Amino acid sequence: MQPLDFLAAVLPSSGLYCAAEFTTKKKEHLFVDTRDELISIGDKWTGTKDVYFALASFKETGSRTADNTTHLKSLFIDLDLGGKKIYKSRKEAAEAFEVFMAKTGMRDLGQPIVVSSGGGYHIYWPFTEDVETAKWKPLAESFKRLCKQEGLEIDWNCTADAARVLRIPGTVNLKFDPQACQDTGRRFRLI
Numbered sequence: 001m002q003p004l005d006f007l008a009a010v011l012p013s014s015g016l017y018c019a020a021e022f023t024t025k026k027k028e029h030l031f032v033d034t035r036d037e038l039i040s041i042g043d044k045w046t047g048t049k050d051v052y053f054a055l056a057s058f059k060e061t062g063s064r065t066a067d068n069t070t071h072l073k074s075l076f077i078d079l080d081l082g083g084k085k086i087y088k089s090r091k092e093a094a095e096a097f098e099v100f101m102a103k104t105g106m107r108d109l110g111q112p113i114v115v116s117s118g119g120g121y122h123i124y125w126p127f128t129e130d131v132e133t134a135k136w137k138p139l140a141e142s143f144k145r146l147c148k149q150e151g152l153e154i155d156w157n158c159t160a161d162a163a164r165v166l167r168i169p170g171t172v173n174l175k176f177d178p179q180a181c182q183d184t185g186r187r188f189r190l191i
Helices: 003-010 035-045 090-104 133-149
Strands: 017-021 029-032 051-054 056-058 069-080 113-116 120-132 165-167 171-173 179-183
Touching: 003 035, 003 069, 003 113, 003 120, 017 035, 017 056, 029 035, 035 051, 069 090, 069 133, 090 120, 120 133
Parallel strands: none
Antiparallel strands: 017 029, 017 051, 051 165, 056 069, 069 120, 113 120, 113 179, 171 179
């Protein structure tokens, strides 16, 4: 899946979109009108900055806060690896994810998109239509509780955060040794 196809799958169809970088002291946030512009920012920043995109659309520029979001189009989780994280390897994270998928029946909701973030996995379940933030939030909170109940160790701050940013596939993760952030092309199996 190409980065633009990915963004079309997981981002709302309209509104303002936000690209962000946290590599420099400025911690820049750019609000744009189209997904194409997000890709252009990613292309411009790749190699010199860690590039992120917000999962929501926004009402106005200048404020990447949950109160400023309008719609979302996916559920998402962040599975981190290595260091002090629960999952020490890709295989260990993949096995935990497979157990979660089997125990919860999440396969029935469709195939998630799995992105290798360079330091773990970002996993998305796209919706067929945009969902207002007020309706998305309780669903995301329930999904987060399901992950906890079933023992899937995720970034607990991520899943129900309407203003969350995650990495853009096709960019590079500079936090560790530079690693490509890319759609794995896999839909259920991470290994």
